[in-house]
Amino acid sequence: MTSVGIDRAPDAALVRRPARVRFLWLLVTAGVLAALMVASVALGSRDVTWSDVWAALGGADDTLEQAAVAKRMPRTLLAVVIGAALGLAGCVMQGVTRNPLADPGILGVNMGASLAVVTAVAFFGLTSPTGYIWVAMAGAAVSAVFVYAVGSLGRGGATPLKLALAGTATSVAFASLVSAVALPRNDIAGSFKLWQIGGVGGASYERIGQVLPFLAVGLAVCLLSARGLNSLALGDELAAGLGERVAVIRAMAALGAVVLCGASTAVAGPIGFVGLVVPHACRLLVGVDHRWLLPFSALTGAALLTAADVAGRVVTRPADVEVGIVTALIGAPFFIHIVRRQKVRDL
Amino acid sequence: MSAPAAARPSAARVVARGRRRSATRRRVIIATLAVLVVAGFAVTLMFGQTFYPPDDVVRVILGEQVPGASFTVGRLRLPRAVLAVVAGFSFGMAGVTFQTMLRNPLASPDIIGISWGASAAAAIAIVSLSLDRTQVSALAIVSALAVALLIYVLAFRDGVVGTRLILIGIGISAILESVTSYVLSRAAEWDLQEATRWLTGSLNGVTWDQTLPALAALVVLTPVLLHQARDLSAMQLGDDTASALGVRVERTRVTVIVAAVGLIAFATAAAGPIAFVAFLSGPIAARLVGVGGSLLVPAGLVGALLVLVADFAGQFAFDTRYPVGVVTGVLGAPYLVYLIVRTHRAGGSP
Numbered sequence: 001m002t003s004v005g006i007d008r009a010p011d012a013a014l015v016r017r018p019a020r021v022r023f024l025w026l027l028v029t030a031g032v033l034a035a036l037m038v039a040s041v042a043l044g045s046r047d048v049t050w051s052d053v054w055a056a057l058g059g060a061d062d063t064l065e066q067a068a069v070a071k072r073m074p075r076t077l078l079a080v081v082i083g084a085a086l087g088l089a090g091c092v093m094q095g096v097t098r099n100p101l102a103d104p105g106i107l108g109v110n111m112g113a114s115l116a117v118v119t120a121v122a123f124f125g126l127t128s129p130t131g132y133i134w135v136a137m138a139g140a141a142v143s144a145v146f147v148y149a150v151g152s153l154g155r156g157g158a159t160p161l162k163l164a165l166a167g168t169a170t171s172v173a174f175a176s177l178v179s180a181v182a183l184p185r186n187d188i189a190g191s192f193k194l195w196q197i198g199g200v201g202g203a204s205y206e207r208i209g210q211v212l213p214f215l216a217v218g219l220a221v222c223l224l225s226a227r228g229l230n231s232l233a234l235g236d237e238l239a240a241g242l243g244e245r246v247a248v249i250r251a252m253a254a255l256g257a258v259v260l261c262g263a264s265t266a267v268a269g270p271i272g273f274v275g276l277v278v279p280h281a282c283r284l285l286v287g288v289d290h291r292w293l294l295p296f297s298a299l300t301g302a303a304l305l306t307a308a309d310v311a312g313r314v315v316t317r318p319a320d321v322e323v324g325i326v327t328a329l330i331g332a333p334f335f336i337h338i339v340r341r342q343k344v345r346d347l
Numbered sequence: 348m349s350a351p352a353a354a355r356p357s358a359a360r361v362v363a364r365g366r367r368r369s370a371t372r373r374r375v376i377i378a379t380l381a382v383l384v385v386a387g388f389a390v391t392l393m394f395g396q397t398f399y400p401p402d403d404v405v406r407v408i409l410g411e412q413v414p415g416a417s418f419t420v421g422r423l424r425l426p427r428a429v430l431a432v433v434a435g436f437s438f439g440m441a442g443v444t445f446q447t448m449l450r451n452p453l454a455s456p457d458i459i460g461i462s463w464g465a466s467a468a469a470a471i472a473i474v475s476l477s478l479d480r481t482q483v484s485a486l487a488i489v490s491a492l493a494v495a496l497l498i499y500v501l502a503f504r505d506g507v508v509g510t511r512l513i514l515i516g517i518g519i520s521a522i523l524e525s526v527t528s529y530v531l532s533r534a535a536e537w538d539l540q541e542a543t544r545w546l547t548g549s550l551n552g553v554t555w556d557q558t559l560p561a562l563a564a565l566v567v568l569t570p571v572l573l574h575q576a577r578d579l580s581a582m583q584l585g586d587d588t589a590s591a592l593g594v595r596v597e598r599t600r601v602t603v604i605v606a607a608v609g610l611i612a613f614a615t616a617a618a619g620p621i622a623f624v625a626f627l628s629g630p631i632a633a634r635l636v637g638v639g640g641s642l643l644v645p646a647g648l649v650g651a652l653l654v655l656v657a658d659f660a661g662q663f664a665f666d667t668r669y670p671v672g673v674v675t676g677v678l679g680a681p682y683l684v685y686l687i688v689r690t691h692r693a694g695g696s697p
Contacts, residue, residue, distance in 0.1 A: 172458070176677065
């Protein structure tokens with residue numbers, strides 16, 4: 001990795017927002033997330049009343065309405081958990097690669113995890129849900145290393161656009177391999193949309209319970225590397241000069257991100273663009289200090305994915321649009337915006 | 348003084364001989380490709396679940412009634428094989444046109460989203476609006492042209508830089524792919540057959556009324572592109588050099604873009620965005636015929652051959668029937684990664 005450098009010196013006000021402002025935004029985001037969770041439970045193809053929602057939250061599922069609400073609860077929980085994981089993973093990846101275009105979807109990591117699962121199911125008879133998670137993490141790790149290696153070949157090292165190009169190309173390539181493996185197999189073709197696009201429709205408490213320990217480990221590793229990521233932002237040489245072990249920081253943080261990506265892809269498929277949009281938005285709100293940025297990204301990611309899921313259910317009632325489609329529709333224009341902003345010398 | 352004078356004619360002769368040799372090589376390879384396409388076409392018509400001998404096939408093509416063969420060959424295999432050749436040729440020519448014009452092998456219409464524009468429009472027209480064939484093709488071409496224009500406008504900032512154009516195209520592809528998936532999931536039920544057609548490209552269940560518009564577009568637009576072939580080659584030297592050589596750069600560019608997008612749109616409206624054919628054909632053709640001379644016809648032939656072989660292999664080489672786009676996708680994916688590796692290693696942006 002060579003130094004890509006930060007384009008312009010960030011505004012002093014952006015580096016460190018006053019604690020009061022950051023705390024205020026934290027409250028606002030948490031409030032928005034809570035409201036979205038309520039909306040996610042209350043809205044859907046079937047109209048329910050508030051008393052149904054209330055009864056179902058208490059555990060009742062006597063009427064159809066209450067049963068519908070009861071089905072929406074694990075789905076909401078999954079969207080929150082996966083959104084948090086992807087937002088956090090995206091923020092860590094942007095820090096590790098010092099690349100504004102990094103995202104688990106764009107860098108091909110999620111699609112790699114998806115391909116690994118589909119391949120293992122089709123050719124090696126993988127059935128256990130925990131097996132899904134391990135295989136997905138292995139796939140995510142392999143594709144992360146591969147994309148980074150390809151992106152940093154040649155002059156200038158891993159420049160943002162080279163890395164993004166390597167990642168998107170790998171992602172396209174993996175996606176067509178996923179179709180090739182999954183389509184002819186009736187047992188996988190049923191969940192083809194899940195492995196190609198990603199969604200939270202098939203949520204159950206059991207699956208959330210299986211993936212939660214992995215996500216907790218990934219979360220802890222990522223949050224612990226916050227201080228290290230702050231040093232990395234200064235550039236490798238300066239960080240090393242300050243006594244940081246650059247390679248260790250980078251490996252640890254990347255490992256945490258890969259665990260998050262693999263585990264979330266194993267339950268929700270390859271959802272892209274959440275990790276791209278969220279850190280950029282959060283940087284505007286709380287500045288670039290990773291100790292604030294990382295938890296904030298997790299919170300905002302959860303809110304974004306829940307909102308996308310609700311939108312996918314409400315806009316096209318009674319049909320359900322996969323949340324991966326909605327996030328791509330939100331995130332891809334943002335991706336184009338960032339590409340357009342890059343300077344020619346970084347290309 | 349005598350040595351250089353003696354060397355000059357012999358150097359000229361070497362160049363002339365080299366040119367003659369590469370021209371001969373080019374003709375031989377184009378002829379071989381054409382023969383292979385015809386052979387592949389014939390094999391596709393003869394072989395399948397049941398075998399029909401060549402004379403049956405010829406009689407069916409000539410319009411005679413042959414029991415069994417008239418239905419199987421005339422109604423099932425012939426439109427499919429014709430569309431395979433037509434779509435492959437269209438994708439190959441359009442792909443190499445974009446790659447030549449933008450001087451970048453990654454800038455093929457299936458990677459920068461133009462095929463996705465046509466595919467999303469066709470999926471909307473057929474699945475949601477139930478329009479007829481002419482309207483589908485019209486909508487596909489309008490949408491593909493709009494996407495091409497949009498990518499160009501978005502990528503333009505003090506000129507168009509290759510990498511930026513490609514990444515913006517990839518972003519646009521992501522949006523359009525989502526739109527296509529959205530349209531398909533809004534349909535009454537998730538029909539895997541329809542879905543694979545509009546997401547990866549497929550020739551399953553092709554009929555004449557899908558094939559004929561694509562064939563007509565190919566017949567009309569091929570001469571237009573071939574007419575511009577020389578100017579297009581000159582534009583590879585850069586716009587300034589090309590206009591110094593007497594090329595009307597802007598007019599050529601607009602003509603070529605419209606013709607190539609038209610080919611893509613009609614072929615996609617019939618067969619879906621068959622993965623990576625537009626992207627693969629040009630580089631393969633360039634490797635075969637070498638530099639110098641237009642790549643349009645060789646790339647078209649390579650594309651046709653790719654689709655024919657991939658479709659045949661997809662139908663019969665495996666236990667399950669793969670749609671053609673899945674087979675070309677598997678072929679194209681490693682090449683895409685290889686190309687990125689090679690351009691990065693060579694230094695600079697691709």
